[in-house]
Amino acid sequence: MANEEMEDFEGVIVSFETEEGSTVDYVQEMIIPVDGQDFALLLGIDDESEDGIRYIDGEEDVIITKIVKGEDGEDIYVEPTDEEFAKVEAAYNKIMDEYEAKE
Numbered sequence: 001m002a003n004e005e006m007e008d009f010e011g012v013i014v015s016f017e018t019e020e021g022s023t024v025d026y027v028q029e030m031i032i033p034v035d036g037q038d039f040a041l042l043l044g045i046d047d048e049s050e051d052g053i054r055y056i057d058g059e060e061d062v063i064i065t066k067i068v069k070g071e072d073g074e075d076i077y078v079e080p081t082d083e084e085f086a087k088v089e090a091a092y093n094k095i096m097d098e099y100e101a102k103e
Contacts, residue, residue, distance in 0.1 A: 014042055014065075014077050024054070026063065032091050038067045039088045040077060064088050 012028040026042035033039075044054030044061030054061040064085060065077040080088060 012040075013045075014040070016077075026061075029062075031067070032064075032088050032095070034084070034087045034091050037084075039080060039084070040065050040067055041092065042077070064092075 014026045014028060015023050016026070017023055025045050027045050029041045029043045031038050031040055042063050042065060044056075044063075045052055046054035049055065064080060066080040066084060068076050068078055070076045
């Protein structure tokens with residue numbers, strides 16, 4: 001996404017470097033607290049996509065990361081363990097079920 005368009009996003013933009021050395025950007029969609037730890041649901045953004053969202057195999061590029069504080073106090077986004085991922089996924093599904101029940 002062009003820099004000026006990325007500035008229009010309300011929220012946190014998180015960038016990761018791939019193994020190939022390129023950068024991929026995500027926007028933080030929500031924070032999911034589980035067991036006293038914060039996890040982020042991140043949605044891939046792409047400046048070449050018509051709607052600004054990155055897709056992989058026809059599906060939105062969504063990842064879950066664990067948020068930890070670095071020595072400088074800045075948030076660091078890291079891969080959760082399989083157990084953490086399962087708990088976050090269950091918490092997310094519960095949130096979505098409750099949201100859909102209200103509609």
